[in-house]
Amino acid sequence: MSTPLRNPDSLPQALDAALRPVRWDDYVGQKQIKANIRIAIDAAKKRGGMPEHILFYGPPGVGKTTLAHLVAATLESPLKSTSGVAIERAGDLAAILTSLEPNTVLFIDEIHRLSRKIEELLYPALESGHLDIVLGKGPSARTVELSLPPFMLVGATTRVAELSGPLRSRFGGGVYQLDFYSDDDLRDIIRRSALLLELSAPEEVIERIAARSRATPRVANALLKRVRDFSEVHERALSAALCDEACTLFGIDSCGLTKDDRRYLITLAEGFRGGPAGIRALAAALHEDPDTVEYMYEPFLLRLGFIERSSRGRILTLKGRSYLQN
Numbered sequence: 299m300s301t302p303l304r305n306p307d308s309l310p311q312a313l314d315a316a317l318r319p320v321r322w323d324d325y326v327g328q329k330q331i332k333a334n335i336r337i338a339i340d341a342a343k344k345r346g347g348m349p350e351h352i353l354f355y356g357p358p359g360v361g362k363t364t365l366a367h368l369v370a371a372t373l374e375s376p377l378k379s380t381s382g383v384a385i386e387r388a389g390d391l392a393a394i395l396t397s398l399e400p401n402t403v404l405f406i407d408e409i410h411r412l413s414r415k416i417e418e419l420l421y422p423a424l425e426s427g428h429l430d431i432v433l434g435k436g437p438s439a440r441t442v443e444l445s446l447p448p449f450m451l452v453g454a455t456t457r458v459a460e461l462s463g464p465l466r467s468r469f470g471g472g473v474y475q476l477d478f479y480s481d482d483d484l485r486d487i488i489r490r491s492a493l494l495l496e497l498s499a500p501e502e503v504i505e506r507i508a509a510r511s512r513a514t515p516r517v518a519n520a521l522l523k524r525v526r527d528f529s530e531v532h533e534r535a536l537s538a539a540l541c542d543e544a545c546t547l548f549g550i551d552s553c554g555l556t557k558d559d560r561r562y563l564i565t566l567a568e569g570f571r572g573g574p575a576g577i578r579a580l581a582a583a584l585h586e587d588p589d590t591v592e593y594m595y596e597p598f599l600l601r602l603g604f605i606e607r608s609s610r611g612r613i614l615t616l617k618g619r620s621y622l623q624n
């Protein structure tokens with residue numbers, strides 16, 4: 299069992315890091331993915347090498363970064379974290395790759411943001427452990443092949459469709475989809491976090507928080523912390539009634555939807571007569587960026603079955619309609 303945090307009121311980021319599982323047993327759910335990865339790691343350890351490169355994709359907050367940390371910890375390898383946005387020029391990638399300690403796990407978050415030029419540079423590094431560097435310009439330019447220390451790439455993305463086919467195919471160790479979590483799994487995550495925060499949370503509180511967590515571990519932890527704050531400020535113990543009051547104040551309803559989600563549904567229902575509505579028109583009506591609508595609002599509304607995506611646009615379902623009528 300993990301040890302409770304000494305100071306539960308430290309910085310939010312520190313708290314986030316502290317709630318992040320550091321052992322496989324604390325990483326709840328995603329059983330098949332865990333089993334697959336652990337086999338790859340054990341096999342690599344036996345061979346004395348590094349496992350093949352792997353990619354995780356799924357909505358925000360479902361545990362992609364956490365898995366990358368667990369992979370590195372299990373391999374007892376250093377972890378180097380960077381992001382697709384940070385690698386703009388060939389020199390950026392070369393600097394990262396050539397400075398890796400041997401057997402590092404290189405974690406590239408938001409890997410869909412790598413430009414095609416950088417991707418192409420990455421291919422030989424992933425396949426045969428070398429980098430082709432072009433020295434000079436024009437007719438006198440020449441390519442030098444630079445050997446790299448052995449490393450394992452762990453990529454993560456919320457937008458797998460934006461990843462090029464050739465890059466996807468380089469993840470020989472597997473491309474894993476991390477999905478939303480069941481209520482049972484969320485309850486386990488919240489129970490563990492409550493323990494780490496030294497909170498005595500009755501089961502009914504755990505259940506309520508799980509039901510309002512949008513099937514997402516990060517949301518579950520964040521909501522637990524907000525409800526804790528509410529209980530401390532009001533000097534009241536955690537209870538179902540307190541949880542309900544806090545959620546009403548936060549604007550979170552019993553399905554975990556916020557006023558932004560309701561605004562989306564109402565706009566689709568009233569502004570577009572239930573659809574089909576094109577993403578751009580819908581985003582414009584919401585004064586939002588289409589990407590925000592597509593990647594922040596829609597995944598959970600789709601999961602709830604409140605909306606559907608069709609080739610002609612978004613459609614409000616009967617379920618979505620009856621939610622709005624209640």
Ligand SMILES: Nc1ncnc2c1ncn2[C@@H]1O[C@H](COP(=O)(O)OP(=O)(O)OP(=O)(O)O)[C@@H](O)[C@H]1O
Binds near residue numbers: 356359365515
């Ligand atoms: N399977 C899990 N078991 C327990 N806790 C989890 C699990 N997955 C995620 N968490 C918790 O949720 C938090 C967010 O997870 P993480 O940062 O790994 O998500 P992510 O998928 O990388 O999100 P993003 O796409 O925004 O980068 C973690 O700090 C951890 O506390």
Ligand SMILES: [Mg+2]
Binds near residue numbers: 362363364407454
């Ligand atoms: Mg992440």
